[in-house]
Amino acid sequence: MCRMARPRKPLLSRDRIVTAARTLVDSEGLAAVSTRRLAAELGVSGPSLYNHFRTKDQILEAVADSVSAQVDLSMFDPQDARDWRTALHDWAVSYRAALREHPNVVPVLAQGPGRRPAGLRLADAVFGSMVDAGWPPAQATSIGALMRYFVTGSALGSFAGGFVGDETAYDPADYPHLGQAHLLAGRQEEIDERAFETGLTALLDGLTQQYEQVAAPH
Amino acid sequence: MCRMARPRKPLLSRDRIVTAARTLVDSEGLAAVSTRRLAAELGVSGPSLYNHFRTKDQILEAVADSVSAQVDLSMFDPQDARDWRTALHDWAVSYRAALREHPNVVPVLAQGPGRRPAGLRLADAVFGSMVDAGWPPAQATSIGALMRYFVTGSALGSFAGGFVGDETAYDPADYPHLGQAHLLAGRQEEIDERAFETGLTALLDGLTQQYEQVAAPH
DNA sequence: ACCTGAACACCGTTCAAGT
């Protein structure tokens, strides 16, 4: 009578599902992620996923959070010697690099609210570090927000990638200043990188100016 | 024998479809836009849309472009007296306002490449104006890109909206600095607005510093 | 507890047929 079932350990776990979903969205895009396709990738039937997640959207949220979790936050550790400006710069670079490794996930990450644990950890670390550096709390909140705007915006859509390489694509009558625009297409990585660095430097320079007026070093 | 058909004028047009799609996405979100639903809203059957657009995605692209078209560009007119910094500021404000009126469209707008006519007109106007103001072309390109990053990022996901209003939501053990975070939920509009203005000012302050070094006033 | 197949109410898109 010893027929207690359950030696057969579970085929699925939240972790296995998230990993498979991230792999799929990385390689084939958001549109390729259907519950049936994802389940097939995992060797199970579609409805099985619903034992681990309530909806497909929650799977994608978990994927987004797993990307946020890859952002380095060590520069905000209290024992780290970096000043706030350097810490913010290094964080932004690490943040963007993490998103650029999973560009197809960025729309989910950028749009969904920050209810995800790893997203909250980001917000907590930058806020705490800025306050510790002497920024008033309201300003520290703004800094977390505006850095997020800039980094997700830069990771979301390539600017240069939007141009086509065809020399005849931009009629001077319509776009008088885009005569060289077709040249952007071939160097999009470089151009987006430079724009990101230019913007980040400007942002930090501007914040440094504000800091001198409002901050109270503790 | 005078039976030439076609007095019955077309029921649909690209314009009517785009307007209906924009209304639908504004009121019920991107997910509510299906070809069948959109067609029903227009009083026709689903496949009719394919006489005017090749795919549903192209309908959404056209919606995105119609939003870009609402961005004011008059501050870049050569006869406008505003200096480059003021023009850039006013443009960013108008740009963000247009996106905020159609928040559900922003993911499409931010992600899709800038092949859309109105999107190209934006890029053309800001690039031309910055070059005219004395910025080297490579820098003018960067400015167009980084402003787009910041504005679309700020319109895409509310920062403050990501927090819940529940006081017990953020365990201090997990998020030591988010003790007041639940207060953000009630004032998200104000907080996002302030973060946008703070970031924009920092960006323009920083660019002004760079301008003094690199630009050659003509 | 966790997985399955069947089923429901949807999708985007194609196509032959009508006017």
Add this chain to the structure above:
DNA sequence: ACCTGAACACCGTTCAAGT
């Protein structure tokens, strides 16, 4: 040219059934 209904190959999700 422009619209239709029927059809194809899909969707997300629920649910009763199995172990």
